[in-house]
Amino acid sequence: MQYITLNSGLRMPQLGFGVWQVPDEEATAAVEKALETGYRSIDTAKIYENERGVGKALANSSVAREDLFITTKVWNSDQGFENTLRAFEESLEKLGLDYVDLYLIHWPTPEYDQYVETYKALEKLYQDGRAKAIGVCNFNMEHLQRLMDECDVVPAVNQVECHPYLQQKKLKDFCDQHHIYMEAWSPLMQGGKVLHDAVITKIAEAHQKTPAQVVLRWHLQANHIVIPKSVTPSRIEQNFAVFDFELTTEEMAAIAEIDRDERTGPEPSEMNMR
Numbered sequence: 001m002q003y004i005t006l007n008s009g010l011r012m013p014q015l016g017f018g019v020w021q022v023p024d025e026e027a028t029a030a031v032e033k034a035l036e037t038g039y040r041s042i043d044t045a046k047i048y049e050n051e052r053g054v055g056k057a058l059a060n061s062s063v064a065r066e067d068l069f070i071t072t073k074v075w076n077s078d079q080g081f082e083n084t085l086r087a088f089e090e091s092l093e094k095l096g097l098d099y100v101d102l103y104l105i106h107w108p109t110p111e112y113d114q115y116v117e118t119y120k121a122l123e124k125l126y127q128d129g130r131a132k133a134i135g136v137c138n139f140n141m142e143h144l145q146r147l148m149d150e151c152d153v154v155p156a157v158n159q160v161e162c163h164p165y166l167q168q169k170k171l172k173d174f175c176d177q178h179h180i181y182m183e184a185w186s187p188l189m190q191g192g193k194v195l196h197d198a199v200i201t202k203i204a205e206a207h208q209k210t211p212a213q214v215v216l217r218w219h220l221q222a223n224h225i226v227i228p229k230s231v232t233p234s235r236i237e238q239n240f241a242v243f244d245f246e247l248t249t250e251e252m253a254a255i256a257e258i259d260r261d262e263r264t265g266p267e268p269s270e271m272n273m274r
Contacts, residue, residue: 001038002220002243006156007179008126008133010101012069014220015242016041018185018227019050027053028060030231035061037240043159043227044095045073045106046087051094059096070095071102073137074122077274079105079114084121088130103131104159108143111272115143116150123153133157137185138268141174148178159183160268162224164215165194167259172222183225188212190264199258203251209242216242218255 002014017034019027019042027050031042035057044054051072058068072095078087088103103122108115115136122134135157136147148154158175162168162184175182188195195201195211204211212228216239219226228239247255 001040004181004223004225006133006181007154008156010133010156012101012133012181012225013039013041014225015039015216015240016043016069016071016225016227017236018043018229019054020045020048020185020229022048022050022053022229022231024050024053026231028056030236031057032060033233033236035063037237039236039240040067041069041071041227043071045075045104046078046091047073047075047106051091055094055096065097069101070097071104072100073104073106074118076107076109076112076272079109079112079118081117081121084118085124088121088125092130099130099132101132102157103134104157105136105139107138107271107273108136108140108268109272109274110143110269112274116146119147119151119155123151126153135159135180138271140268141171143268144174144178144180154178155180157181157183157225159185159225159227161186161263161265162219163187163189163194164197164200164218164255164258165189165260165262167222167256169259172224181225183227184219185227186264187219187224187226187228188215192264197258199254203247203254206251207245207247209245210238213238213242214247217245217247218252221247221252
């Protein structure tokens with residue numbers, strides 16, 4: 001495993017395991033398999049409705065709590081200072097934990113204009129030691145800048161859609177400049193066409209790896225945190241087997257050229273669903 005150090009000083013595994021779209025009853029087995037494989041970072045959220053299933057896997061695991069890195073998120077309908085604190089308590093209860101390693105705002109939902117107030121609740125949780133690091137998801141540069149202008153703690157992480165067809169280079173540069181780590185959700189484009197791209201498949205053949213392993217390796221070398229999701233045991237193992245090869249400078253440059261600015265999810269400034 002490779003680790004990165006967040007701006008809070010907390011060490012975080014660079015490769016984690018995501019459970020988006022995993023039903024609660026399947027999450028326990030998937031997370032148990034991930035932990036058995038070697039993953040130590042688990043990424044969930046209130047809206048995924050599987051925090052309880054994740055919590056069961058954590059309770060069943062022999063991995064020490066201090067060796068785990070658990071992320072969850074406050075959903076849009078829970079934004080606001082007091083609502084966020086309540087939502088955090090609910091998430092902790094479902095997870096069976098007394099703290100999380102990383103707590104994130106799921107979307108800025110700019111139409112409701114509550115993300116600054118919500119972030120101030122995250123700052124309180126951070127100051128109280130109940131969230132060891134805090135950050136955001138799906139924030140554009142203007143949303144991040146406003147937080148930095150109006151709040152005290154620079155977000156540790158900005159989790160956004162990112163894959164070779166949506167490389168988010170300007171946002172990555174902005175995050176780097178402010179010591180915010182960019183974390184990739186949908187890192188494999190939900191198993192979509194990026195895995196059939198000629199550039200990716202050619203590199204995969206050269207390394208005798210799968211296209212998914214090449215894309216995950218690209219994320220690691222591009223200095224993203226990455227959280228692939230799968231419920232298939234063989235794929236959970238495959239997605240972890242990315243530390244025994246390295247992409248060349250030329251291969252990284254070739255992948256940089258296939259960026260299409262193509263999203264599978266919403267544009268953050270337009271996403272106001274609650």
